[in-house]
Amino acid sequence: MYTVKQLSTLAGVTPRTLHHYDRIDLLKPEEVGENGYRYYGQQSLLRLQQILFYRELGFSLESIRDILNRPDFRIVDALEEHRSSLQGRVRRLERLIRTVNETIQHLKGETKMNDRRLFAGFGEEQQEEYARQAEQLYDPETVRASNRKWKSYPVAKKQAILEEGRQVYLDMAAVMSQGPASPEVQAIVERWRVHMDYFWTPGLDQLLELAAMYSQSPDFKANFDQIHPQLADFMGEAVRVYVENQR
Amino acid sequence: MYTVKQLSTLAGVTPRTLHHYDRIDLLKPEEVGENGYRYYGQQSLLRLQQILFYRELGFSLESIRDILNRPDFRIVDALEEHRSSLQGRVRRLERLIRTVNETIQHLKGETKMNDRRLFAGFGEEQQEEYARQAEQLYDPETVRASNRKWKSYPVAKKQAILEEGRQVYLDMAAVMSQGPASPEVQAIVERWRVHMDYFWTPGLDQLLELAAMYSQSPDFKANFDQIHPQLADFMGEAVRVYVENQR
DNA sequence: CTTGACATTGACGTTACGTCATAGTTTATA
């Protein structure tokens, strides 16, 4: 059993916050002594953790209370949602970091920057959008279409296409030192995009997804890493720059 | 020249926000028409970008105004500060993600978890703390002491120490597949810590800094990547787990 | 038995806007 002070230091909040959460029926102590003191136990810890996760993600205390009180609330499911939401937050911060870097280069006169890019990463929370894109990439129809197109080529052409792809990646590895935003690298991204047409024609969002897969899927990454240990990650970065420039 | 609506959509804020910023002398329009309309130009864009960065990082509007109005304010310096602050935020979110994962494992009964770890990543904003650590790591006295100790060894011993270090990293690469939290990996982190004593004796926080440097400093990372393409990043993760367990 | 750290319940203050309401201005379109 924790007292208010103990729980507050444990969780990194103030005692006042716990008073507030009690008042609004968000987190009630499990026991109250005859002196009126609040005492919290294990259940409170897990509930407070959930509250803090939701709060971190921008939920209002009222909606948090409603969520946690729903009879079909499953804590493990919620935690898995938190994970992907937090990962989304990381991606957003990484975009902001890129905006910082580009602005520095812009101010030093090394590159030019349009006004929209000055604010890239600030507004966009769009999590729903992301789900839609992923769906489309893994959509069975997309996969089937891709396979059909690929199978329609004669063997010799297949080999030529694979070799062309390999050459794109080799060329990319050769100019990695120029940086993801360099004209050399961006030209190769363009070649890569054209190359993908042999399989199917991805939209801009799907390009991003593809490049992300190169980093995330272990077997893809292993192949790329044979060419250069950072090629997969670098491709992701270069394609992100490419897509931003296209919009 | 942008109108209120135009700038607001560009920057991802509401018109009301721009009204507010005008009222409190945080962001004044560069021109005001005879009809009272506000018009914003390039200088406003850069200033608004700064405002949004500081706001993102939790500064109050009042302190932002004071910062931006200081005569010695340098925008590029500020942007570089933003970058490292944002990187700190990313690290904090990554700790929260680890807390999510550990909680899930805990609830599934696969591992045990003490109450403190339930809240790891929530309280710690400690940016000041971080600055202090970094200062101590790069502190000239620390560097000199490290050099003195190193130079005091005879040549043969120097070679033996370097070889020992290399062996630690090779062994680490061999057990990477076990995961950063595995006993095998953690045992090698312990060996690594002892090994560091040849140079100087870092505290827990400095261990973290060192491991982070392996990923961030290009020359360090290049060396590590020769052993294994992900060794530097993996070391960082393993050391973080180690430090959390030690506390 | 007193001191200091903790606990309680009000109650008002603060920050960064949201949300109307009222009214004038510009732009698109019929």
Added chain:
DNA sequence: TATAAACTATGACGTAACGTCAATGTCAAG
């Protein structure tokens, strides 16, 4: 060219999540 749609302005009050007192009671240690 009339008029609606979309923008602009300035109040002024509302709000969320606590912070910050204030007044008072409780407990553990020396």
